[in-house]
Amino acid sequence: MKNTLLTTLLVFKNTIREELIRSVHVYQIKDGKVREVEREFVFSESGSYGEMRSTPILRLQKKLCVAEVSEGYQNGVWLCIFSFHRNHKPQFSSIPNLLLLSRNLKLRTIPTLLRDLRVIYKLEKDKDVLSDSTGEERQGNNKDSQPLRKVVPVLTQDLNFLPYEDDMSESPDNKLDVQALPDADSAEKKKRASSDRVAKITLSELVKYFDIPIVEASRRLNVGLTVLKRKCREFGIPRWPHRKIKSLDSLIHEIQEEANNQESDDKAAALAAIEKRRMLESEKENIERKPFMDIQSETKKLRQDIFKRRHRARAQVKNNSTVSSSSSSNKTTIET
DNA sequence: GAACGGCTACCGACAGGCCT
DNA sequence: AGGCCTGTCGGTAGCCGTTC
DSSP: OTTOEEEEEEEEEESSSTTOEEEEEEEEEETTEEEEEEEEOOOOSSOOHHHHTTSHHHHHHHHTTEEEEEEEEEETTEEEEEEEETTOOOOGGGOOGGGOTTTOGGGGGOTTHHHHHHHHHTOSOHHHHHTOHHHHHHHTTOTTOOOGGGGHHHHTOOOTTOOOOSOGGGOTTHHHHHHHSOOTTTOOSOOOOOHHHHHHOOHHHHHTTTTSOHHHHHHHHTSOHHHHHHHHHHTTOSSOTHHHHHHHHHHHHHHHHHHHHHHHHOHHHHHHHHHHHHHHHHHHHHHHHSTTOOOOHHHHHHHHHHHHHHHHHHHHHHHHHHHHHHHHHHHHHHHO
16 A cells, blocks of 8 residues: 555435435545545536536546546445546555545445445455454554554545435344444433434435424434434435325325225226225335425326315215204104 | 315524534 | 534425315
8 A cells, every 4th residue: 555546536426316416525545544635516417427527526537547437336326436546456455444434434324335345346355344443454554553543534534425325224234223323212301413323314214204294203213303304405305205105195095995995886996996006005105215206296186086075075974964953853843 | 177275294594502 | 612403483385175
């Protein structure tokens, strides 16, 4: 690592909102030290990788002779892209501290980073690299056996804009993350959420609470409403979809009842209702995946129809009850 | 089908206080 | 000390129900 120049460019692209490219950091690793040489937030109309080539950051990349670009796996809404210096392709022994989990805790929020790095670094012993901090220090650029604290500049790198994934289920780190969460039950007084906790909130975690109001969700997630809203914006969620989900749920329920009622009388109608329910369920799943999506106009029409039917049915019942009560009162007057 | 109103829940801004 | 989080509040969006 000594006297070598390695340029690492991390690009995170929000793939849900295709038009948005989130943030770009350029780190230079020189003589065993990592420093941020450029930081820029790039927003692109199309969001395509080709578009990005024209940005100042990518011009810088060109200037630094970066020839190799590796696209990592997609991390939920984010696409991770790495690029490296043409003449100094990273070796197993020269992983920048910035990309070591133990040196940069925020990397924990990228579950597929391990796989990405394996591809990029062609790693054999990935465990040693990403899970064991002391091991990586030994294997890394720390040949002088310096104490860990001497590499502090790496830890202070600002990666506030690293991506947050939506599928932690595959991540071996996931269990650790869950265990690391603050104990909600033990917190009697509302305590400030740690930045580590906030960074670890994932889209998949949020999805679980889409069917409850945002206030309740923030309580369960053990973070403030403001934090939760900020996370929503990061994930491209303009509004908490609780009401959309609730509305679709009630429609699904309504359609299901309709199907049940018609099962014996009208098989065709029952089948049509089942098909409708299936479509609504798939729309609900779509909204859970892409919470910024609006309810389809077709569904809105259906909702309006159901409101009307419900209203007519209530009016009918009301009418019947007034008729029966008036007829019974008439009867009593006649009898008297 | 279109439009309107009531109501609930959400948003954004801001102030104050806690935490690092 | 500065940054970050919570709580509050007024405005508003959107769901639901109703009417024409």
